Amino acid sequence: MSENRRFLLVRRPRGYPVEExxxxxxxxxxxxxxxxxxxxNHFASLDPAQRGWMDDEESYLPPIALDDPVRATTIGMVHASDHPSFPVGQWVMGLNALEDFSVVVPGGFTMPIDAAAVASPSHYLSALGAVGLTAYFGLVEAARPKAGETLLVSGAAGAVGSAVGQIGKILGCRVIGIAGGAEKCRRLLDDYxxxxxxxxxxKDHAALVEAIAQAAPEGADIVFENVGGHVLEAEVFNLARHARIxxxxxxxxxxxASREGLRNLWQILARCATIHGFLISDYVDxxxxxxxxxAQWLADGRLRVDEDIQYGLENAYSAFMRLFxxxxxGKLILRIV
Amino acid sequence: MSENRRFLLVRRPRGYPVEExxxxxxxxxxxxxxxxxxxxNHFASLDPAQRGWMDDEESYLPPIALDDPVRATTIGMVHASDHPSFPVGQWVMGLNALEDFSVVVPGGFTMPIDAAAVASPSHYLSALGAVGLTAYFGLVEAARPKAGETLLVSGAAGAVGSAVGQIGKILGCRVIGIAGGAEKCRRLLDDYxxxxxxxxxxKDHAALVEAIAQAAPEGADIVFENVGGHVLEAEVFNLARHARIxxxxxxxxxxxASREGLRNLWQILARCATIHGFLISDYVDxxxxxxxxxAQWLADGRLRVDEDIQYGLENAYSAFMRLFxxxxxGKLILRIV
Structure with missing residues (x-):
């Protein structure tokens, strides 16, 4: 490797990103x-949030600048260093980009990881990374589930959703997943x-509302929302009193291009429900x-976190589009080397 | 009075109620x-919630049955009694209806009030009733304001909104009100x-977003929402991190007839904000x-709660429509006798 390949954002996507x-x-x-x-960089996390960063819209992180590489959390090894705590050969995780080599300035958000403690360093991007910790803190801390409660998870076959459902089961909830397609639904039941x-x-709106009502006749105590749009709206018609979304x-x-809104906020009021906007950044410490x-639940075999590993920076676009x-x-990861 | 006049719901309104x-x-x-x-019944509370009860839609109370009188909280005096704790002449408040006389069955939600403690028994429908207590518990308990926080109130010149803003000031918040028209805005500043x-x-959407941004450059820490629709959407573009709505x-x-939805839920996520559906029924005890x-704040002159008293069951329809x-x-009240 004598060069640094970099996957740049050169134009802001309209709707679904295109290769250009x-x-x-x-x-x-x-x-x-x-x-x-x-x-x-050895592994890069591919996440829906990256699509948001491509827009020229204020968010919890600034937009990716045009002609900058696409921001991504990566796992890699220190290649050259002027920092005594990060010697060459040290495995690290940090917010870098889709590129072979990333420069980390002093004070940048990068931390050492113990690659020997896991079967693959990539697990720090899945079960022990933002995905797993989003599921963990989002459910355990933000929703505070009690045994016997009904937990409804959308995007349930996804990396976060499948972990949320399994943690819900560990904590004694009745867990219902919403996913797209028979094969994903089979995996919810058989694998997770x-x-x-x-x-x-x-399913049209009425059919989805009815399917949720049949699965959760008393309503959902907790909704863990990864999807939004008409899926969220159907869930909101099936809330138990004091439900937490x-x-x-x-x-x-x-x-x-034009977002439909949540048109049944009235149900949030009528059920004394709560919607919590959740970002993992609140739990960094x-x-x-x-x-x-x-890691303990993984080791005990009580938790399964799948990884969908795609190969090569030259395939970054097609790999990213698998999200949509x-x-x-499973957790989508681009293997760079 | 030798008869019982009753204001019945005979047809479910579509959109704005009509006299028929x-x-x-x-x-x-x-x-x-x-x-x-x-x-x-002497006084009846006229509230937006009554419009919801006229729809054939599941809510926190069952719909008003057709040909039943319109449900309302009333203040009245016991007229005839087979209940030892409610002797004839006792002032009471309860969930009754727009009618001269209401029947209260054993166990019904009606409680005695001390009419001598207030200037008018109607105050139990305003400052000391659902309006005042909604403002009190909604702000003090659900939002838990801290001194120095920015509180944004919509429907601010209304009965609940004006009380919320004044309580916010008592608790040390910076209070911004949104209301319709120059006269209402004058009252926010001068009276409340x-x-x-x-x-x-x-103001179109962009102008309203911009006006809120100018009044609350750091964003709103608390939004007390009485309005919804495009007003809520504009507020949601002006949230501080961890804002509570x-x-x-x-x-x-x-x-x-067709509700527009809340189209910027993304902002709830990006600001780690929370939306709490609030019903006063959670605080009955x-x-x-x-x-x-x-009552203490009223007596101290720190709080002003206005009442808009309309007269006569025969004017119930036109009185009710003043809400819309x-x-x-001020708090809209129908005086029955």
Missing amino acids: DFSLIASDIPSPPKGGFVVR GFDAAIDYKG ILCGLISEYNA RFPEGATQM TGENT | DFSLIASDIPSPPKGGFVVR GFDAAIDYKG ILCGLISEYNA RFPEGATQM TGENT
Whole structure:
């Protein structure tokens, strides 16, 4: 490797990204800045949130600048260093980009990881990373489930959703998953141990409302929301009193040119329900606690976190689009080397 | 009075109620049931929630049955009784109806009130009633304001909104009100002591977003929502991180044939904000505590609660419609006798 391939955002997507919105270029391998270091990226996390960062819209992180590489959480190894705590060869995780080499400036958000503690360093992007910790803190802390409660999870076959459902089962909830297609619903029941699965595909609004009502006749005490749009609206017609909706993602809305709104807010009022906007960044100082618990459940065989590993920076676009076509089966990760 | 006039719902309104949806009939004065009593109604509360009860839609109370009188909280005096704790002449408050006389069955939700403790028994429908207690518990308990926080109130010149703003000031918040029209905005500043007032009338979406941003450059920490629709949407673009939205009413949506939804839920996520559906019924067992505090603030001259008293069951329809035309200036009350 004598060059640094970088997957740049060259145009802001309208709706679904197209290949022309990006460009893969080659540049020189960077040198470490004073007090910083250079990371050789091995794995990159591909997440719906990246689609949001491509828009020119204020959010919890600034938009990705045009002609910058697409921001991503990566796992890599220190390649060159001017930082005594990050020697060459150290495995690290940090918010970098889809590129072979990333420059980490002093104070940048990067932390060392213990690659020997897991079967693959990629697990720090799935069960022990943002995905697993979003599921853990979103459910355990934001929703505070009690045994016997009914938990409804949308995007249930996805990386976050499948972990949420399994944690719900560990904590004694009755867990219902909503996913697209018969195969995903089969996986909810067979692979992740959900109590019930609802296929939203081919169902109009009334049919989806009715399917949820049949699966949760007393209403949902907790809704863990990854989808938004008409799926959320159907769920909101099936809330138990004092239901908590954890708003974790709205993947159905990220590419929509004109967003439909949530038209049944009245139900939130009538059920004394709560909608919590949840970002994992509120829990950064508790990551070690969450990762320890997740690692324990993994080791005990009580939790299964699947990874969908795609290969090569040259395939970054098609790999990323798997998030929106519903093709991915587990946490989507791009293996760079 | 030798008859019982009753204001019946005879047809479910579509959109705004019309006079033909109701009928005023006269029937015999009822006798008390075994263990119950009959109330002579003096004052009835007219509230937006009544419009919701007229729809054939599941809510926190069942719909008003067709040909039943319109459900209302009333203040009255026991007229005939078979209940030892409710002797004839006792002032009571309860969930009754727009009619001269209401029958209260054993166990019905009616409680004695101390009419001598207030300037007018009607105050139990305003400052010490659901309006005042909704403002009190909705702000103090559901939002838990801290001194120095920015509180944004919609429907701010209304009965609940004006009380919320004044309580916010007592608790040390910076209070911004949104209301319709220059006169209402003047009252917010002059009569209720708000720090800023925004007239939503004549402003399109972008102008309203911008007006809120100018009044609350750091964003709103608390939104007390009485309106919904495009007002709520504009507020949601102006949230501080961890903002709490108290969803108390959605008056702009109650008569809408097709509801527009809340299209910027993404902002709830990005700001880690929370939407709380608030109903006063969650706080029934704490009413005495709230009423005591409100009575104290009234007595101290720190709180002003206006009443808009309309006269006569024969004017029930036109009185009720004042809620939706924006004509009412204070808690709307129908005086029956």
